[in-house]
Amino acid sequence: MNADDLDKTKKTPAFQMVIVHLRNQIRSGKLAAHAALPSERAIAEQFGISRMTARRALLAVEMEGLAYSSGRRGRFVSPQRVAYDISKTVSLSALIGQDGPGLTIKVISQQMAQADAALSAKLAVPEGEVLYKYIRVFLLQDHPAFVEEEYAIASLFPGLFDHNLQQSTTVLMEREYNVPPHSGDITIRMRALNEQEAGLLNLPTYNAGIELEQVIYGPDGKPFCFGRQIWRGELAEFTAHAIVRR
Numbered sequence: 001m002n003a004d005d006l007d008k009t010k011k012t013p014a015f016q017m018v019i020v021h022l023r024n025q026i027r028s029g030k031l032a033a034h035a036a037l038p039s040e041r042a043i044a045e046q047f048g049i050s051r052m053t054a055r056r057a058l059l060a061v062e063m064e065g066l067a068y069s070s071g072r073r074g075r076f077v078s079p080q081r082v083a084y085d086i087s088k089t090v091s092l093s094a095l096i097g098q099d100g101p102g103l104t105i106k107v108i109s110q111q112m113a114q115a116d117a118a119l120s121a122k123l124a125v126p127e128g129e130v131l132y133k134y135i136r137v138f139l140l141q142d143h144p145a146f147v148e149e150e151y152a153i154a155s156l157f158p159g160l161f162d163h164n165l166q167q168s169t170t171v172l173m174e175r176e177y178n179v180p181p182h183s184g185d186i187t188i189r190m191r192a193l194n195e196q197e198a199g200l201l202n203l204p205t206y207n208a209g210i211e212l213e214q215v216i217y218g219p220d221g222k223p224f225c226f227g228r229q230i231w232r233g234e235l236a237e238f239t240a241h242a243i244v245r246r
Helices: 003-007 014-027 040-047 051-063 117-123 169-177 195-201
Strands: 067-069 075-077 082-085 103-114 130-140 143-153 183-192 208-217 223-232 236-239
Touching (some): 103 143
């Protein structure tokens, strides 16, 4: 596609034609995951448009979730979104190693903590209850997809930190402690990243992300784990199956 092609379709804004072109390049595989998108200057020259129009087109492709920014290095093709059906499992990490999203886990920190008022309410424990706290980054094809901060009731899982946390903790808790996940309460919202989250996700501070909170319950109906995930927006796709009850 070039300037002559654009002249033939004057009813379509120039930046929209660029979006269609880049979208087709990405979806056809001609531009693979993590491949660099053309610069504003290159697009402006190729399509005979201003750099401002080129910038608008690149930003639109990024907002569509097809690309991500990496500071001054430019924009790159996003990996395929992680499709997480929250009606089928309370743990996305339980899918790791299956024919799923191809995620890997990096443990950032692990420490003991005490339940404050908010965690006391989430986990139905007294304030001051000893908890495990761990922060992990989940990587999609070595690209940070989301940061997870998780809390588990320490008395239920003695020696939890003796185990490798680069795996699904819900699977670990069921296998080693006979505490299987039975159900979960999930809340999804958009919010700004804090400084630590932005650094781990390679995004600017206060960039918007998608937060998923979940309380996980055992077969006895009691909560045993609370987690908070903050996702890069272009990589998140949450689905659920709804049943109408009459």
